[in-house]
Every structure is written in structure tokens, then in C-alpha cells.
Amino acid sequence: MLDPETTRHDDLRSGSGPWHAGARPAGRRLEQDTRCDVAIVGGGITGALLAEHLTAMELDVVLIDREREGFGSTAASTAMLQWEIDLPLRELAALYGFERAAEVYRLSFEAVDGLGRLVQELALPCRFSHRQTVYLAAGETGPRELLDESQLRGRAGLPGAFVEHAALLGAFGFDRKAAIVSPGSAEADPLSLCHALIATAAQRGARLIRDEAVGFDGAGRSAAVSLASGHVVEADHVVLATGYVMPDLVRDDLHSVASSWAIVTAPQPPHTLWPGPALVWEASEDYCYCRTTTDGRIVFGGEDEDFADPDKREALGPQKTKALLARLHALIPQAHLELGHSWSGAFGQTEDGLPLIGRVPGSPRLLSAYGYGGNGITFSFLASRLIGSLIRGREESWFGHFAIDRPRPG
Template identity: 60%
Template structure:
């Protein structure tokens, strides 16, 4: 069969790309080796932040303030764009605008947060610095300082992905249960073999396969890691922090927490370099116990009873920026990987960038996400 754009992977990145391309009148086909969304999308805690794993200060040291500030503003615009898209399409995915609390942790104290806040102000980014007394009185959180920022959101990632796929299908996109087994990039088209009785010829292929990268996609700044998460039983009415802000810690290996519409607390973290799924699953009991302990320290009012626990792999990069763009040496194959803690935010950004590249349009700022970019450390 022939198609304009073949998307490999029907999770959140693939569904965002499919919906956007289909809305632009592009002939789209999506293939997935399992039910769409049951890969890395299902493991997402769906904290839709514009703040990047690499702070604005760190990113400025790598690439200069102007470039770093521009990338932060684009991330903020991506959350706004996703908010507008969900509102326009009108399907229910428990999407809720939220603010974030970036709280002091480890060696990152008030002075470091103050420097980061000043840089954000200089970049025109929203937010306010809270000292210990303000943080404690307003939110009941006993940390030395925090940055409170609007413009984030949370959602049910599966419902979000499925809603986007339904809209794409209504616009003519095809979803096929198949696994890609080989790619042949030629000057006029890409031919993709599958484990089914057909091959697919496409003008462009978009790889949206979560953390599973084909061996021909290589990056010296990317690595795969694992994260663990738990969801508590529904908490007593009035016992959650005011505003249900998304909370994340200002440390290299940080915990992150949010509430849900039915009153649960989700907390995740404990990241390490585990890649084997069996080994990752075996660590769940100790990781869950550690997360419960951290939750009680963060929010003593929590009822520390675990209702659900899960883990997942994710890709991250040295500079906290994703890998989005053309696969080096394969000009008709595009890819999106390495989202770190900004999965769905960067998925939205990727869907827009890759659609432009499929249309033959490229902007200079795309280079910041190049798959073959060198290590920022030199």
C-alpha cells in the first residue's frame, strides 16, 4: 500500500502527529505492534510541564542565554498549543490546567532557585519565587524555597492519545496492527516491510516508538533509563495541597508528584539506568516503599496506601532537550525520542516540527533538537 506519511507507533507522539497531519489534509497511515498507547504512553504520569529537566541556567551555560530562553519559551508555547487543541477537539481526557511548584531539594537551595527565577524573568517566563515561610503558609510544604509557575497541565494520557487517534481516523487516517521489520530509504520514497502480508511505501516515515529506538537511529547524548511511580488510594476530602499543583524537586534525580481528579496522589521517581524489563519489575516493591516514604516527608497529611504501582523506561539526553528531526543519512525518515521528563509537551512540539519537515519546511531552531548534535559538554 502507499501513503504520504507512515507513522510507526500509535502512542501519544504518533497520535499527535497523525491528528495534526490528517487535519492538514495529509494521507496518513499509523502502524503499531500492539494496542496503541500501551507502551510508554501508558507509563506516563502526564505532568505536562514547560519547564525542562535541564534548568534555564544550565541550558544557558551550554548554548547561551538567548538560545536557551527561546527554547524554554517554545516549550511553554507547546503546552499552550496542546491546551488549545484539546479544547477545540472537545473530547474528555481529564485535561486540567495546572501550575507547577519547583521545590528546593538536595544541594539546590534558595540561592540557586533565586538565580533560576531571575533568569526566567529575564526570558519573559511567568512565575514567582516563594521563600520558606510563603511556601509553608500557602501550600503547607516544608521546603526552603520554591518557584511557582503557571502554564502547565495534567491529563489522562491514554484517553488523550485515543481521542487524538479517533479524530485522526475521522479525518481519513488508517490504523493498522503491524510491526515494522525493515526500512529501505530511497530517493523518492521509503519502503517499510512489516510482519504482515504487505509492505508500505511512504513519502516520509515518522518513528514514534517511545523508548524503543531502531538500531539505525544513533545519538551520542542519549541514554535509556527507568522510572517508577505509585498512585495512592483516594485521599480524604480537603487533605490535598491547595490548587493541586504539579510538584517536582530541584535535584538531578528528582521526585515528582501530582493529584488526580478522583483525589489520589501520584508520585514518581527513583530513576536509575535499569533497562531490562524483568529487572525493572523486580525493583518495584523497594521503589514503591521509597516513594511512599518520600511522599510522607513531602506531604505528611497523605494517607500512604498504594493502590497502583508501575514503572517504565524513558529516553533522556545530556542537555534535557529531545531528539526530533531527520535521521542522519536517511532523509525521508524522521524521528522523535529522548523526551526526559517532558514527554507529552515534547510530543506536541515534535508533531508540529515533523509535519513541517514532511512538507519541506525547516526552521533554524530545529537544529537545537538534531538527532546527531554533539555533546554539549564537548
């Protein structure tokens, strides 16, 4: 059961980002019990990608959210659509072996590419742009470690180049000892993307239900979602896409919840921005990350903390905003520090940096997707394809890499 006190959108995020709401159909209340092929619980970006994909498969879909779709964790996303995972390839390989780690990285790369092709095919208005990433030396990760990582990525068939200090400073203006520069990532407006996907699904017949899911059953010949209104949505399959809020029946030792903060500056003069524009992040455990927007603002985030309490997170807002501005100035001294927006949000993460996607153990008709870490929308797209395959009855060997009941590493 989802705790009503932990699923309010105000608890998922604080403040407001620069993202634009798109046109989408309004959810309605059920007047009686109903049935469908697939019921999706959660109207954020994962639920939206699932709704689009499953309706493209000509399935009858019901999408359930207690409030406005996209205004929970999705609205807190900085939408840096990276294929690089929080855990470096060398660390992931140490946990699971090189072949498995390399396959995971390639799957992530293919997910960003697949999302880009979907946006183009459907002409989704979400300011989607292809970007390269600049992965900067930071903390204990210096040139030697980045060179090793770059060589390991090359062995895995992944694109990118190791760049030393002088070339990095000349090309991007970052005064760091080294970096890995890689193509294949992207950026978007997450809220517009979410709403465009939901609108597409609705045009194909998906039904949007405004209600709170309070109970789930996926162990029998069919699945069901019990709603706060007293009605029931029966389905062949139920998919849980509720952000970081995991019902008790999906508990996993790998998963934990953290908080992150972000700021957006006012529009910058062009000379203050780095060339590219590229997505930038640091090769350290406590890393910061940044990108630009189409109107020349700098989005800068980080300062993560391992708690989810919304009151504590909001109370830390002014302190975290000040810290982010200081780190932005240290990385890009020429940037103008006039603040445009500041916000924070909670997100799920896992010990091994990989999401939890697939069947819920003990409930074969209940599927879920959690624990995206810093890869957010990239793993959301991967989840939609993996879950779509499971619903069609197709299994792939790589699904086990993300299984909810996979063995704990080490």
C-alpha cells in the same frame, strides 16, 4: 531494525496506572502492500499527535503499531505536562548560551499552551486541566540557586515567582526552604488523550495497521516500512515514534534509556491535599514529582535508575514502591498512604535534556522523535509540529536545537 524482544509492551512498562482507555478504531492487518503520504510507526501519544496533525493537513496517513495503541510507554506516563525542562535554564544556558536556552524554554511553554488549545478545539475527553507548578528546593539546590533560576527565567520572558519558606508553607503546606511557582503547565489522562487523538485522525481517514515494523528505508525518492507480515507500506515520508526503542540507524551518543517508578494512592480526604492543585517536583538530579487526580488521588513518581532491563525493573518494583511511599510521607505527612496503583516504565533521555526530533541523518525521508526525558507529552506535541513543518517543506532556525545530529555539548 526493531528488535522484537525489546518492543513488547510488557517490556516498556510493568504494573498498571489509573488511566482510562478511550474509544478508538481497531487496527487491522494489511492484505497487500499499500501506499500513503506519511507512515507513522508507533501508536503512543507521539504517534497519535502526529496522526491528528498530519490528517488535519489533509495528508493520507497510515499508523502502524504491533499491539494496542497507547498501551506501551504512554500508559506508564504520569502526564505532568510541564514546560519546565529537566535541565534548569541556568545549566542549559551554560551549555548553549542564554539566547538558545531561553528560546528552547519558550518553545516548551508554547507547546503546553498549544496542546491545551488543541484539546479544547477538538473537545477531547482526557481530563485536561491547566496547572501551575511548584519547583521545590532539594539536594544542593537551595534558595540562592532557585532565586538565580527565577531571575534568569524572568529575563527570558517566562512567568513565575520565587517563593520563600514561610510563604511556601502557608500557600501549599510544603516545608521546604524555597520554591519557584509558575503558571502554564497542565495535566491529563494520557491514555484517553492518546485514544481521542487517534479516533479523530481515523475519522479523517487515517488507517490503523496492526503489525510489527521490522525494517525502514528513507534514503531514496520515497520511503518504506517493511512489516513482519511480509507486506510493505510505501510513503513519501516515514516517521519513527517508537518510544525509547531506537532502531540502529537512529543511534545517537546523547541518548540513553532509564527506568522510573510511580504510585497512585487511594482517594484522599480533601484536607490532606495541597491547594491548587499544582504539579510538584524537586530541584535535584534524583527528583520526585507528584500531582493529584480529579478523584483526589496523589500520583507520585521518581526513584529513576539508568537501565532499561524489564526483568530488573520489575524485580525492583516492591522496593521502589516502598521508597516512593516513604518520600511521599516525608513531603506530605498528612497524606493517607493506602496504595491504589503502582507501575514502572522505561523512557529515553538525553545529556542536555532536549529531545531528538527531525530528519534521520543519511535518510532524508525518514524522520523520528526520541529522548523526551521528563517532559514526555510536552515534547511529543512539539515533535508533531516540527515534523509536520518538515514534511511541508518548511524549515525554522530553531529546529536545529533538537536535531538528531546536533553537536554534543561541551
